[in-house]
Amino acid sequence: MEIRVVNLQEKAGLVKELHQYKLIAELNDYQLKLVRAKREFVWHSHPETDELFYVVEGKMKLALRDRIFELKEGELIVVPKGVEHRPVCETECTVMLMEPKGTLNTGDAGGPLTDAHLEWI
């Protein structure tokens, strides 16, 4: 990918479909992905990596086993490696994920929501 300026709101506006991961930037072996979501995701963890969530549009809940964080636009959270979590978007939200290349959305849980497909926008 050439060097370019990425406007997060603009990119979020390009994502029309739900639950499809879009690549917006790479930093060494890390990827920044956007996803528009409206769902209760599966409980899972990533035994090998921390994971960053940043809310670009709307709001989301990030459930851990012992508490629930509520994030609104402009807020981020880092889930440490190995910590079980479950993202929930009750209304449509657009979230930026940051994590190493190859990190699976469903982590160690697998199942039908697993989706490794990724395309640049």
Next chain:
Amino acid sequence: MEIRVVNLQEKAGLVKELHQYKLIAELNDYQLKLVRAKREFVWHSHPETDELFYVVEGKMKLALRDRIFELKEGELIVVPKGVEHRPVCETECTVMLMEPKGTLNTGDAGGPLTDAHLEWI
């Protein structure tokens, strides 16, 4: 650092001093830092790592040897490893940097603007 929600605008509002780097999150061995700036920085590169800039408040110019990018609030850019660059904030701006721990602000250039001090906010 405990797991916490980080509001970027809120954190930016806490940074009063110019040119002091503040740590707001860590993701594996990467750090997210905030800095309020009003200066023309030195030309430098990071031979060992890409570097991400995200404008939280205001606007900045990011000069490469062959072109200048202009970034405003909500926009990010990744400078690939080894590419010479020079961030310029003509007016006060607050920028989030993302890069591996230990990445020096002045990269391979060194000099009086080098600042490895970092504190959590």
